[in-house]
Amino acid sequence: MESETNKFLDEFTQSEYKYGFVTDIESDMAPKGLNEDIIRFISAKKNEPEFMLEFRLKAYRYWLTMKQPNWAHLKFPQINFQDIIYYAAPKQKKTLTSLDEVDPELLDTFKKLGISLEEQKKLSGVAVDAVMDSVSVKTTFSETLSKLGIIFCSFSEAVQKHPELVRQYMATVVPYTDNFFAALNSAVFTDGSFCYIPKGVRCPVELSTYFRINAANTGQFERTLIIAEEGAYVSYMEGCTAPQRDENQLHAAIVEIIALKDAEVKYSTVQNWYPGNKNGVGGIFNFVTKRGICKGSNSKISWTQVETGSAITWKYPSCILLGDNSVGEFYSVAVVNNYQQADTGTKMQHLGRNTKSTVISKGISAGMGQNSYRGLVRINKNAVNSRNYSQCDSLLLGDKCGAHTYPYIQVENKSSIVEHEATTSKISEDQLFYCQQRGIDKESAIGLIVNGYAKEVLKKLPMEFAVEAQKLLSISLEGSVG
C-alpha cells in the first residue's frame, strides 16, 4: 500500500494545479476590515446555506465581546483586526519558466530536504509539463475512496454536498465560544478540509493535504473537520516540510476530530510556515485550536506534530476522553531558533472510565528563541482508573534562548495515576567534540544529536513524512551554534 501511495504522490505532485475555484473567483476581494457585511459577503460568495451564515454571525457577535488572551509566554505586537482582508481570492502566482528564476535560498533548502526536481518546480510555482492529466489523477484517487464511502474534500464542498454532516458535527468539539481565535475563525473561515470515514472502514491511504486539489491556498482561517464512525480508522497528514511563505501574517485555524466507538484517528502535522528572518522581522503568527473528542468507548486519537516554523506558535492539540477506555496521545517536537516563540502543549481531559493519555513533548530552543510547554491533564471524578504519563524535555542550544514548562495537573479521584517527568539539557561541548573527532562537522553533529533527542516523536510520523522531518530539524537549526 505504501509504495502505491508514494507512486500516487509522485505522479500527482508532478502535475500542475490548474483548475478549480481558484480561477473562478480570481477577481473577488473584500475590503479591509471586519463587520457583519463582510461576513455576509463571505457566506454569499461561498453560496452557503442559511445555518452556516447564522453560525458565522453568532460567532462574530460573540467575538466582539472577547479580549485577545495574554496568558501565553509570548510577546508580539498588537494585531489590528480591522487591517486584515478577510476574503480574497487566492492570487494566481506569477508562473515562472524555469527554476533559475526561483530564490536560490529556497532551492537550497529544497535540495537539503531531498525534494525531487519536479516537486521543487511545483512548490515554487514553475510551470511543469504535466506527465499525467491532473483531473484523471484526482478522479482515480477519489474513486478509490468513494468506493469505501470515504468523503475527503474541501470544507466548502462538504458544506454544499454534505450539509447534514457538517451541521451535525461542526463546532461540537471546538464551539465558537471556546476562545478568541476560535470565535474569529468561526466567523470568517474561508476553507479547509473535511473528512468522513464510515462505520468499520479503514482508510487505506494516508490522507494528506497534498492530495487535495483545492488546497492551493486555503487562506489564513482554515477549518478542518474529521469524523471517524464506529470502528473506522484514518491517518491524516497536514502540512508540508517545504518552506511555506504567505503574505498573511495572522493564521487562526481550527481542527476538530470526532472518534466514535472503537474508532482511531492519527493526525500528523509538520508545520514550517515562514519563521521570520534572522533578526525576527516578519514571520507568521499561528494561533491554532486543535481538539479531538474520543466520543465512543475504546476510541483513540493521536496527535503528532513537528513545529519548526512561524514567528509565533500558540497551539494545544487536545483530547477529550469521553468514552470509556479511550486513549489520547500527544507527541510533539517544537523548534525555535533566532527570535521565534512557541507556546505549545496539550490538554488531556479524562471523563470516561479507564481512559489513558500519553504526552511526549520535546522542545528545542536555539538563538534567542523562547519555547514553552503548556499542558493540562485533568482527571474527572468519574474517570476512575485513568492514567496519564507526561514527559516534557527541553534541549537548549546556546545561552540566550529559553525553555519553560507549565504543567497543570488536576486529579479528582483516587484510583487514577498521573506521572509527569521533565528534563532540561544542553548539547554539550563534549558531545560535539566527540562527533567532530569522528569527522562529522558541527552542524551535522547538531542535526544528529537533535534528531536523536527527538527520535521518540519522529518515529510516530508516517514514514514518508519522517525522513523529511528529520532533515527539516537539522535545517531549522543551521547557524544556531557558532
Add this chain to the structure above:
Amino acid sequence: MLLSIKNLHASINGKEILKGINLEVNEGEVHAIMGPNGTGKSTLASVIAGREVFDVTEGEIKYKGKNLFKLSVEERSREGIFLGFQYPVEIPGVSITNFMRTAVNEQRKYRGLDPLPAGEFLKMMEEKKKLVEIQSNLTNRSVNEGFSGGEKKKNEIFQMAILQPTLAILDETDSGLDIDALRIVANGVNTLRTKENAFVVITHYQRLLDYIVPDYVHVLFEGKIVKSGFKELAIELEEKGYDWIKKEFE
C-alpha cells in the same frame, strides 16, 4: 615522518599544562606515553585532536608534513587522526549504526568518494564487530548510552576499526577494563597495526603494554617528556614506580 611535535606549550584558562613537548612518530610505530596523573597526557591527546578549550601558546605540530593547527577538528579526523576517548560521551537516541555511517560517509566525501551503500556498510559493521567481540545488539543501541565501562572502550576500538586511521591516539583505553576486555581491546589494536599507520598509547600501567608491545616508551612529567626509551622502560617503571623519575627530574 607522520607526526612531529616541537616545543609544544598549551594551557587551559591561563594555566600552562604542556611545557615544551617534543615527540616524533613514524609510520609503523607504536609509542607508549606513561606518567603519573595530572601531568598532561590527556591534554596532549586533546591538543593533537584539536580540542578548542586548550590554547596552544608555543611550538608546532606537523602531521604528514602539514601544519596541524590549520586544520579543524573534523578535518584532522578526515586526515586520519583518531582519538580513543578516556571517557566516551553518550549521545541518546543516535544509534551507533547511524553515527558511524554518518562518520564514514563524511570521511569518504572528504576523499571524493560516494557514500557507502547501506548493504556494504552493514557488512563492514558485522566484520568489525567480530574483531572486538561485540555482541550483535550493541549496534542497535544509542552511542554509549547505558554502556558499561568495558563496552564503551570496546566501542572506541570498534569505531577505530571502521575508520581505519593513520594515527590513532588511545587515551587510557585500558583504564577500568577487566583482563578479558583488556585482551580484546589489545587484540583489536594489534590486528589493526600495519606498516602505514601508527599508534600513540597513553596509559598509567605497564599491564596494557604486555599485550600491545610498544616500540618506544616516553614518560611525561609536569608537562614535559622527561625520559624516553624502549619497552624495557615500561617494565622498569612498573617495578620502581614514578618516584625515581620525579627525583631524577627534580
